[in-house]
Amino acid sequence: MARRISAKPAPALPPPxxxxxxxxxxxxxxKERVGKREIAKAFGIKGAAKIELKQLLKAIEEEGALERGRGGLASxxxxxxxxxADIRSRDRHGDFLAFPVEWNGEGKPPAIVLQPPRGSRKAARPAPGIGDRALVRVERDGEGYTGCVIKVIGKNRAEIIGVYRAGAQGGRIVPVEKRAQGREILIPPGEEGEARDGDLVSVSLERETRFGLPRGRVRERLGSLGSEKAVSLxxxxxxxxxxxxxxATLAEADAVxxxxxxxxxxxxxxPLLTIDPPDAKDHDDAVMAEADPDPKNPGGFVVTVAIADVSAYVRPGSNLDREALERGNSVYFPDRxxxxxxxxxxxxxxSxxxxxxxxxxxxRMTVAADGVKRGHSVHRVMMRSRAKLSYSQAQAAIDGRPDDATGPLLEPALRPLWAAYAALKTARDRRGPLALDLPERKVLLTPxxxxxxxxxxxxLDAHRLIEEFMIQANVAAAETLEAARHVLIYRVHDEPALEKMRVLGEVLASVGVKLPKEGALRPDLFNRILRAVEGTEHATFINEVVLRSQAQAVYAAENLGHFGLNLRRYAHFTSPxxxxxxxxxxxALVTACRLGPGGLPDTSVGELAQIGETISAAExxxxxxxRETIDRLIAAHLADRIGATFAGQIAGVTRAGLFIKLAETGADGFVPVSQLGADYFRHExxxxxxxxxxxxxxxxxxxPVEVRLVEAAPVAGALxxxxLSEGRTRAGARPGKAPGKKPGGQPFKAAAPGRPPGIRNTGTRHRGSRR
Structure with missing residues (x-):
């Protein structure tokens, strides 16, 4: 039998x-950078052919059609x-524009239009801002790019905001931050962009040298300082x-x-009324009170606080919602x-x-004659304000000076409000919240x-009435959500830290006041201290020190109570x-009380904690x-009064010198320690x-001191x-006029960090918004 011989198949040719x-x-x-391995796999390249592929890729790279970076090759x-990428500006639609830190292509690096994060959960991330450096996920969009921030890395420290001053050989930038005063930046010819003399600009430092001015490049023209709103700009x-x-957000608002x-x-x-400052543009709360008809509550009241239902219009995950979270709160300047x-x-x-x-x-709260709340209920309503009154207008009516608007409302509406407030004040006095006496100032501008x-x-009592009504409504909102076991964001104010209490005790001892060392830490302890120094030369000093001993109020998803108000639970409800x-x-109330659409979607405590951190930072x-806008306005106001003398008070003490608050305007300025005299001064x-x-x-x-104004820097808000006053002697005598002191001629020194807050703008009501 013949053997059958099978022919072997010819070896397959390698793919070209x-x-x-x-x-x-x-x-x-x-979708991402690729390497030689991914290309070989895609085209079936194996064995020795990989060497040829490597040579091909190198040739394409050398001709510039491909570029190699971290992670492989890209076009x-x-x-x-x-x-x-660095976030530098916004486009005409209001979206952030970011630019890659590294760019090997031709021409200028392309702009990446940043899109807001999708969904309420992603929106809880801290919002990026101009000047931030961030990791950005990029997608091609036609001829351009869109992107979404993955993580904010930090600030681009090389970016500086300043005022451009044009010159014959280029220009210079005067930084607006106090810590950068005296450190001008040179802008070479051709690097000024669209900036004109007097413009506010964003500048990136291109090069710093050991000698001479650092060099920079104008990245963006932000606006003209010749405008009436330049200071807040x-x-x-x-x-x-x-x-x-x-x-997109404006269109969404217009379509509502x-x-x-x-x-x-x-x-x-x-008969719900709004009571606000005379220049208020929005009215988000209305109040009313009436005698409780329940015979079981003799002398009691029914107090109602109605708050604008923003949840009816701003829905979770919408453009309106995302921008509201990014802003966190409204910001109030004297000029805008x-x-x-x-x-x-x-x-x-x-409104x-x-x-x-x-x-x-x-x-709707039921209150007993002694101010104790007996119960409350939450309602979703349609209301119609009976009248729009100012604080002074309502107070004048109660004081016997009604006008045409308040006269008809005096008996049916205003007197019941004041009667209910008297009851609530009784309970407030028993509760004993922290009672600091630090008046705020208001800046009035010309046209x-x-x-x-x-x-x-x-x-006025009108201010205190509205404040107490809002506090009670905030407490009721928190109690309602806790009773329903629903998550919420609390307004928390922790008790002072032990180290701050130790320092406070040392300060009090220096003025002959003892800090009790036993018993629970409560606001009344501080109130007793404040009463002990009331009317003395130490009153303002001790009020300031007590304020500095307190923790800062923040927003949190976990309840720590509100120490300053002496409340176990507290949430902000009255200014949405x-x-x-x-x-x-x-x-949360809409969801918990089943009041209809617009409620809070399923949200975890962790997500609310992130939102709390974001809006606390925004606050x-x-x-x-x-505060800084006020400082700049006051510095400009005093710029033509160089050499004038002012009464003031030491508002801050650092090793670098003294911060002085003027009695006339409340403005803050600085006295360098080198100007205090020939002695060596030690900071205690x-x-x-x-x-x-x-x-x-x-x-x-x-x-208290007397000072002479030596220099004013309006752009930085620095004085x-x-x-002119001598310090206290070893015996503790009060300072007096220092004879023979002359104005110093040293150049302006930037204020050291840690400056206490200056005067605040109270032109638009805050109603305890920062309690």
Whole structure:
């Protein structure tokens, strides 16, 4: 039998190398950078052919069509999927524009339009801002790029905000931050961009040298300092405060339909009133009170607080919601308000205007004659404000001077309000919240945006009434959500730290006041201290020291109580137009009380904790911006009074010198320690004092002094003084006029960090918003 011989198949030919065009197409379509291994696998390249592929890739790279970076190859001139980028500005739609830190393509690096995070959970991340450096996930969008921030890495420290001063050989930048005063930046010709003399600009440092001025390049023109709102413009950009709504958000606000009576109780016939400052543009709370008809509550009252129902219009996950969270709160400057929500919402649909139907969420509280709350209920209503009154207008009516508006309301509405407040005040006095006496000042501007004068507004019972009603409504909101076992954001204020109490005890001992060492730490302990020094020369000093001993109030998802108000639970509910925390509480009440649509979606404590951190940071940002704007306005106001003398008080003590608060305007300025005299002054932190080693001459927090204005830097909001008063002697005598002191001629020195807060703008009511 013959053997059958089977022929072996011929070996398969290796696949041909891909062409240059095929390689470029593959790399271009890849979602991330690719390496030789991924390309070989895609085209079936094996064995020795990989050497040829490597040579092909090297040739394409050398001709510039491909670029190698961390993670592999990418098309030249194209951004990888994830880049490190600096957020520099906004586009005309209000979206952030980021630019890659590294760029090897031709021309300028491309802009990446940052999209807001999708979904309420992602929105809880800390919001990026101009000047931030971030990891960005990038997608191609036509000829450009869009992106989403993965993580904020930190500030681009090379970016500086300043005023451009044009010159014959280029220009210079005068930084607006106090710590950068005296450190101008040279802008070479051609690097000024679109900046003109006097413009506020953003600058990146290009090079620093050991000798001469550092060099920079103008990145963006932010606005003209010749405008009437120039001073607040500095603060907005310096603190990265969003102030331009995106077109998508504005369109969403414009498309909102007014709420109807459906699903609401009809309260339009109830005598609810708004009581606000005379210049208030939005009215987010209304109040009323009446005698309780229940015979079981003799002398008691039914107190109602109705709050604009923002949750009816701003839904979770919407553009309105995302921008509100990014802003965190409205910011109030003397020359403008930067609202948390567009005016269509804040000043129109959610403003409780006189005589117009408005949706509200109301808390109805039953109060006993001694001010103790017996119960409360939450309602979703349609209301109609009976009248819009100012604080002084309502107070004048109660004091026997009614006008045409308040006369008809005196007996049916105003007197019941004051009677109910008297009962609540009795309970408040028993509760004993912290009672600091540190009056706030208000800056009044001229029509062209200049300082007219600074006043201390009179504190009226009308202010205290509204404040106490709001506090009680906030407590009721927190109690309702706790009873329903629903998550919420609390307004918490922790008790003072032990170290701060130790320092306070040392300060009190220096003025002959003892700090009790036994018993629970309660606000009344501090109130007893304040009463002990009331009317003495130490009163202001001790009020300041007690304030500095307190913790800072913040927003949190876990309840720590509110030490300053002496309350076990407290949440912000009464200002959802201008505080995002209040909007969260509104939504939670809608869900917990089954009041209809617009409630809080399923949210974890962890997610609320992130939101709390975000809006607490936004609040601190707003406070700093408001304070610095006041400083700049006052510095400009005093710039033409160089050499004038002023009465003041030592408002801060550091090793670098003394901060002085002027009695006339409340402005803060600095006296360098080098100007205090020939002695060597030692900073005694526990005593809040500078003490001369040889003479014992002492300058202490709270001491009254006389100073001469030596220098004013309006752009930075900085003032430098010469001290005309002597310090305390070893025996503790009060300072007097120091004979023979002459103005110092040294250049301006930047204020040291840790400056105490200056005067705050009280032009728009805060109603305990920062308690």
């Amino acid at each position: 190398l891909p062409t240059r065009e095929q390689v470029l197409a593959f790399v271009s379509e890849a 030249s001139g194209r951004l990888p999927p994830v880049v490190l 500095i603060a907005l950009h310096l603190h990265n405060i969003p102030h331009v709504f995106s077109e 339909e007014p709420a109807t009576l459906k699903g609401r109780e009809d309260w339009r016939d109830r 308000v930067v609202p948390m929500l567009p005016e269509r919402i804040s000043n129109d649909l959610c 409780l205007r006189e005589g117009e139907d408005r949706p509200a969420i109301a808390v 062209d945006g200049q300082v007219d004068r600074v006043i201390v507004p009179e504190r 137009i201008r505080r995002y925390a209040d909007l969260i509480v509104h939504r 601190r940002r707003a406070m700093a911006a408001e 932190e526990g005593r809040h004092a500078l003490v001369g080693e040889r003479t014992g001459e002492t300058f202490r927090l709270g001491d 430098r003084f010469e001290l």
